[in-house]
Each structure stands twice: as structure tokens, then as C-alpha cells.
Amino acid sequence: MSIEAKFLHLQAIHNLLAPYRYLYSIDLEATCDEVGVHESPRSLVVVPDQMETIEIGLVVIDLESLEIIDEFQRFVRPQINPRLTDFCKQLTSIQQSNVDGALTYQEVGEELRTFAALYPNAAWASWGDYDARQLDRDAGLARCPSLLEGLPHFNARKWHKGLYDDQPISLKETVESLGLVWEGTYHRGIDDARNVASIIKEMLG
Template sequence: MEVKKPTRLAALQQWVSGARYLLCVDLEATCDDFPEGLIEHERDLYQLQVPRDEMETIEVGAVLIDLQAGGQLVGEFGSFVKPVLHPRLTTFCSQLTTIEQADIDGASGYVEVAGQLRAFLAPYVEEGVQWCSWGDYDRKQLLADAERLGCEAMLDPSAHASLKRWHAKVYACRAMGLKSAAGALGLQWLGTHHRGIDDARNLASVVQRMLTAA
């Protein structure tokens, strides 16, 4: 995949230069979907087990890379998160993510996992940590979780960038899913799609490829 907008790439490189470390993040959340075959007015009447505005984070995957060392992997953080509003996973959610009920039944809550993530990042904060995800969903979901619980967001929303948006700008292409973008960049997908830590690892690979593109 060829860089079509070098000025956009330079802008991305300028943004990441604001901190030594970049945390590549992917979340999974409680979810449900409409049965196949429903027409529009039937969807309006159908009650999802997990309404879109009640989705909760159930997995956090994060990969930290050192931008001053050419994007070298520094460490990984992964944790399940126990949901509150809808503690039972839907069949759709389990099939999509491969996360099982037992995984979240034994997990810590959002506030506890946020503390664990901050402890993981603590040695690197002095030299600066920014974070990215594929799209704005992850940033918005962490904010929604925090607002619902009356606590601080797990990650600073002001230190976030959507690599999905940057990818579309740099390569002058349509916005696409992470797996499609990885393939377009010649990267082999590793792990299970829609699992937080695996998606975060693949996101880190995409970031590394983009930042070193000519």
C-alpha cells in the first residue's frame, strides 16, 4: 500500500513525537445484534438484550511501543473486565469475541482494572505516553463506562488518536476495518479477531508499518 499523502504522514509522525511511548489499545464490550431478516420497522420494535447505550467494556488489550526505539515492543497489558448492567454475555457477544462467561465472572471491575493499567504504565509516564485505537469507539466506550460509574476514564481521552482516521488520510483510501488495513499493508493477521489483546498486537504492527512508510 503506497503513501498518497506524505504531508498527512508527516502530521502523524509529528503527533506521535509528543511522547516517547504509544499505547495501542483495543476493547471488547458487551453487545447484542438483531436477528437476521428483520426489516426496519421490526428492528424498531425489537428489544436488544444489550442496548447500544448500555454496552460495557469486558476486555482491555494494550500494547506499548517505544517510538524512540523504532516502535520496539516494550510490554503488554491484558485484562477481562466484569460488567455491571448486563453481567450475562449474549450468545452473539460470545460468538463474536470468543470470550466466555467464566472469563468475566472472575474478572475485576472497571475501576480495579483501570488501576492495574495505570500501574503498568507508571514507569513510562514521565517520558510521555499517548494512546491510539482503530477508530473512536474505544475512547468513547471508556468515557461512557467512567461516566456511568462516576469515576475517571481508564485512559486520558485528550491523549488519544484514531489510527483508522489517520490511515485513511495517509493512504487516501476509504476507512476500513483493522484486519483489512493490516492485509492491505502486507501484514499477516496474528491471533483471534475481536479479542482485545490480539487486536492490540495487530494494531501495533499497523502503527509500526505506517510510521516507517516512505
């Protein structure tokens, strides 16, 4: 990629973000299941259409200073499949006790709206479009507004694809390809949100 093309793409990202003071870097973890290679064939306990958020991690980036200024993390108690699968627990490191004592999606939504009121004029970004689709799925299942109703969403993975020639497969590989230090546990909402924030800061800086 030429320096000029990279500059133009970066300018386009800055133009998209110009109306906003804050950018929320967000990552969700959800109920899930997968049949292991050594398992006998079986039906999935959690089918894709019934995946429910079990953790939201949110990091607030001040777009004027490009500093991380606050965080929000909550576990969420699933309603359709309240028992986490072994696959889900191994993938996310989230345990049954974390969600058993957690608030519902609607209740977490109320807490998040109170938190977001501290940082108005915001948009949000995630690594890919999965998180936006999952929030819509949650809202449909819970029959309530999405946790981020009304806030514009940006795909940080597309930004990265436009700025860099290499295409790391995973979030962790992307962090490392940029020479950044990976923080925390992979596939944990708050840790992934922090790492997405570090990528965004690197791209915008």
C-alpha cells in the same frame, strides 16, 4: 495520492507524536447484542448506551525504536448486564467464565494506572474513535475516572486514511492490504491491539 502529499501527512503524524516517548495501541471489547436475521423480533438485551467494556488489550510501542516492548490485558466484569449474550460470545470469543472471575472497571483502572506508570510520557491510539467513546461511557456508568484519564488519544484509522488511497472496511482487511500477517483472533482486545500496533509501526516506519 502524490508522494509529496503522503510525505506531508506522515510528517504531520510524526509531529503529533513528537512530544511522547510511548504510544499505547489499545482495543476494547464490550457487552453487546444484535438480533440475528433468523431470529424473531425482540428487544436488545444490551442497548448501546449500556455497553460495558469486558476486555482491554494494550500494546506499548516505544516511539524511539518503533518496537513493541510490553503488553497489558485484562478482562472486566460488567455490572449492568453481567450475563454475556450469545451474540457477544460468538463475536468476541470471550466466555462467561472469563468475565465472572474478572475485576471491575474501577479495579482494572487501578492496575492499569500502576502499569502505565512504567511508561510515562505516553499517548494512546485506537482503530477509530469507538474505544475513546466507550471509555467515556464506562467511566460515566461506573462513576469513576476513565481508564486513560488525561492521556491524549489519536485515531489510527484516520492516519491510515490520510496515507493510503485504498480504504479497507475492516481492521483485518487493512492489515492484509498492507502485506502484514494477521495475529490471533479477530474481535479479541489484545489481538486487535497487536494488529493495530503493527499497522502503526508500518505507517511510521
